[in-house]
Amino acid sequence: MFIAFLWAIISGNMEALSASVMNGAASAVELLISIAGIICFWSGMMEIADKGGITTFLAKLFSPILTKLFKNVNKDSPAMRYISLNISANLLGLGNAATPFGLSAMKELKTLNHNKDTASDDMLLFVVLNTASLQLIPTTLCAYRANFGSNAPYEIMPAVWLTSIVALLAGVTVAKAFSKAGG
Amino acid sequence: MNFIVPLIVVTFVAVGLIKKVPVFEVFCQGAFKGLKTVVSITPTLLGLITAVTMLRESTALDSLTSFISPFAQRLGFPAEIVPVAILRPVSGGGSTALLIDIFERLGPDSFAGKIVSVMAGSTETTFYAITIYYGSVGVKKIRHTLIAGLAADLTAVIFSVLTVRLFLI
Numbered sequence: 001m002f003i004a005f006l007w008a009i010i011s012g013n014m015e016a017l018s019a020s021v022m023n024g025a026a027s028a029v030e031l032l033i034s035i036a037g038i039i040c041f042w043s044g045m046m047e048i049a050d051k052g053g054i055t056t057f058l059a060k061l062f063s064p065i066l067t068k069l070f071k072n073v074n075k076d077s078p079a080m081r082y083i084s085l086n087i088s089a090n091l092l093g094l095g096n097a098a099t100p101f102g103l104s105a106m107k108e109l110k111t112l113n114h115n116k117d118t119a120s121d122d123m124l125l126f127v128v129l130n131t132a133s134l135q136l137i138p139t140t141l142c143a144y145r146a147n148f149g150s151n152a153p154y155e156i157m158p159a160v161w162l163t164s165i166v167a168l169l170a171g172v173t174v175a176k177a178f179s180k181a182g183g
Numbered sequence: 184m185n186f187i188v189p190l191i192v193v194t195f196v197a198v199g200l201i202k203k204v205p206v207f208e209v210f211c212q213g214a215f216k217g218l219k220t221v222v223s224i225t226p227t228l229l230g231l232i233t234a235v236t237m238l239r240e241s242t243a244l245d246s247l248t249s250f251i252s253p254f255a256q257r258l259g260f261p262a263e264i265v266p267v268a269i270l271r272p273v274s275g276g277g278s279t280a281l282l283i284d285i286f287e288r289l290g291p292d293s294f295a296g297k298i299v300s301v302m303a304g305s306t307e308t309t310f311y312a313i314t315i316y317y318g319s320v321g322v323k324k325i326r327h328t329l330i331a332g333l334a335a336d337l338t339a340v341i342f343s344v345l346t347v348r349l350f351l352i
Binding site for chain 2: 003004005007008011016017019020021022023025027028029030031035036039040041042043044045046047048049050051052053054062070095096099102103105106107109110116117118119123124127128130131132133135136137138141144145147148149150151152153154155157158159160162163164166167168170171172174175178179
């Protein structure tokens with residue numbers, strides 16, 4: 001905002017700037033109202049998926065891959081359970097459910113790490129998995145796209161999937177490489 | 184690709200019915216949670232959209248973009264995506280406000296609009312995730328978490344340009 005103010009003085013745009021303060025706030029509320037429909041709809045669908053057991057199903061599906069990734073976590077431990085539930089809730093875009101699972105997973109991983117205040121390889125990997133986004137339907141994004149008149153709000157999905165998987169692999173590879181090097 | 188979304192909807196409802204979930208009731212509960220999400224992002228987004236609108240009207244954003252433009256063109260991507268790419272790991276709301284600005288001016292189906300869409304869909308706010316998860320268990324030495332997280336973000340930026348060039352134009 002300070003940059004905007006200074007720049008407006010330099011470039012003599014103060015009139016447009018003062019109008020933009022009001023327009024910006026008003027258009028933000030209009031935008032949020034118009035995307036609310038799509039977000040509520042998907043949120044409802046994902047709730048059905050969750051209650052129908054799709055989250056637990058996905059968690060079971062990922063468990064073998066995750067067991068390979070997390071070297072020091074036992075397959076049947078609560079830590080592994082929370083990790084896989086966190087990943088599958090993220091995949092369904094259930095952010096409200098994913099975070100509590102993730103926090104429980106971190107707590108378990110810290111116990112496995114003898115409560116040190118340095119991150120273990122497994123904790124590090126788990127956080128990296130959470131800094132990359134794996135989401136089946138990027139609902140909020142598609143809602144914005146629809147609102148601004150996209151002809152195909154959902155067409156970007158396959159590109160999003162491919163990009164997130166490659167990005168995730170890159171993150172995991174870097175994490176593993178540094179861990180191996182003893183960093 | 185038109186079948187993906189309807190297919191997901193039908194699958195979810197079918198699984199719900201098979202598992203004897205009270206589908207409509209649960210749908211309404213979930214939709215209400217969605218409404219809460221929208222309400223909870225309103226103040227942040229309102230503030231940041233106003234700030235970005237001010238930046239744009241003051242022409243500061245245009246000046247930055249035209250400064251980056253020659254480099255960006257040589258590498259084959261629109262300069263508009265650079266501010267989004269930089270802000271994305273640091274501030275979810277800030278990068279969303281910039282994304283909306285691009286949608287408004289160039290449209291979500293423009294080259295830049297598609298790239299920022301893929302970028303936003305495939306990345307998270309890296310710094311936020313690190314703070315939340317390590318903060319919750321009191322871990323202070325995060326070792327190479329940030330490097331790995333930012334490596335993933337950089338890969339996502341490169342691949343969002345590549346995938347859009349290959350599949351979506």
